[in-house]
Amino acid sequence: MGKGKNKESSVRGRSQKGSNGHSSRHNHKRMEMRHESSTTNFPVKLAMWDFDHCDPKRCSGKKLERLGLIKSLRVGQKFQGIVVSPNGKTVVCPDDKTLVEDFGASVVECSWARLNEVPFNKIGGKHERLLPYLVAANQVNYGRPWRLNCVEALAACFAIVGRTDLAADLLSNFSWGPAFLELNKELIAIYQQCTDHDSVKEAEEKWLLQIEQEAIDRRELAKTEDIWMIGNVNRAPKDLKESFEESEDESEEDSEDEEYANEEYGIGAREIKYDSLGNVIPYSDEEEADEEDEDTEDEEEDFDDEERDTVVDKLGSLKIQDIVEPSINI
Numbered sequence: 001m002g003k004g005k006n007k008e009s010s011v012r013g014r015s016q017k018g019s020n021g022h023s024s025r026h027n028h029k030r031m032e033m034r035h036e037s038s039t040t041n042f043p044v045k046l047a048m049w050d051f052d053h054c055d056p057k058r059c060s061g062k063k064l065e066r067l068g069l070i071k072s073l074r075v076g077q078k079f080q081g082i083v084v085s086p087n088g089k090t091v092v093c094p095d096d097k098t099l100v101e102d103f104g105a106s107v108v109e110c111s112w113a114r115l116n117e118v119p120f121n122k123i124g125g126k127h128e129r130l131l132p133y134l135v136a137a138n139q140v141n142y143g144r145p146w147r148l149n150c151v152e153a154l155a156a157c158f159a160i161v162g163r164t165d166l167a168a169d170l171l172s173n174f175s176w177g178p179a180f181l182e183l184n185k186e187l188i189a190i191y192q193q194c195t196d197h198d199s200v201k202e203a204e205e206k207w208l209l210q211i212e213q214e215a216i217d218r219r220e221l222a223k224t225e226d227i228w229m230i231g232n233v234n235r236a237p238k239d240l241k242e243s244f245e246e247s248e249d250e251s252e253e254d255s256e257d258e259e260y261a262n263e264e265y266g267i268g269a270r271e272i273k274y275d276s277l278g279n280v281i282p283y284s285d286e287e288e289a290d291e292e293d294e295d296t297e298d299e300e301e302d303f304d305d306e307e308r309d310t311v312v313d314k315l316g317s318l319k320i321q322d323i324v325e326p327s328i329n330i
């Protein structure tokens with residue numbers, strides 16, 4: 001917990017100047033403004049326990065605090081509304097709507113890599129909840145399932161209980177925010193049709209089976225179809241090639257965020273792989289060796305492609321012509 005965190009501010013009634021050197025009238029006005037922004041800007045109570053684990057520039061909870069939208073809670077303080085927390089035992093469900101509307105929602109602002117430092121027994125409340133499968137859209141963890149940041153977690157809670165309006169409102173404070181609802185649109189609509197914990201879990205399991213099956217089907221399809229779908233990258237038309245190079249430049253810019261994500265997750269700065277349930281798959285030495293082998297194979301395949309020209313027939317289908325044997329169409 002950072003210095004001065006979660007301390008209640010005191011107003012000195014009689015003295016003319018506050019600890020910041022401003023007159024008490026001025027301070028009062030500032031407090032009024034802060035009070036106004038936290039009550040008038042958002043119709044539902046928002047709160048968080050902030051353990052100061054994260055980079056304040058990238059932390060969504062801190063940004064909500066700066067905007068005066070969320071209240072910081074002390075360790076030892078409990079929350080009456082829904083507590084969206086990794087410590088939850090049941091998931092957020094549409095039956096939670098009244099609780100959310102009447103008492104609000106809260107989150108635990110901490111690092112995923114340091115959850116063991118969070119005194120969960122001294123925070124939380126009677127209504128602690130996990131979130132069902134949803135995918136992050138924030139710049140640090142884009143595409144990662146389950147592990148949402150604080151604003152996404154609050155928005156997910158609102159959306160599941162049927163208050164997509166509140167979710168959209170909250171997310172609109174972040175440039176990438178609307179993408180979260182877009183990315184999870186289909187699944188959120190499914191959860192909204194549920195009632196209690198059991199029905200949300202059932203819907204989640206069905207979805208997971210479906211995406212697992214889709215992944216299998218795609219892999220199968222790729223074995224037979226890819227050759228017809230992919231052109232020769234080394235001989236791509238100029239604009240295609242340029243956009244490929246541009247995307248490489250962009251990924252360099254993103255690498256700072258990736259490194260931060262890895263710090264957040266306590267994992268080395270390399271690509272993270274997930275299984276179908278969103279768990280990180282640890283790398284073994286053999287896999288590293290396999291990867292190196294695969295790289296060499298890829299290079300060999302690229303070399304093979306160098307020897308070929310891609311031609312499109314009248315119907316727009318790709319034909320790969322071998323330079324050595326130009327008459328053979330694959």
Ligand SMILES: C[S@@+](CC[C@H](N)C(=O)[O-])C[C@H]1O[C@@H](n2cnc3c(N)ncnc32)[C@H](O)[C@@H]1O
Pocket residue numbers: 054058059060061084085086087088106107108109110111112129130131132146147148149150151153
């Ligand atoms: C671990 S913090 C990470 C915060 C991040 N650094 C940020 O910028 O917001 C995210 C918090 O959101 C909530 N949260 C996110 N995904 C969740 C899930 N699948 N189940 C329960 N709570 C979740 C929890 O309160 C969790 O502690």
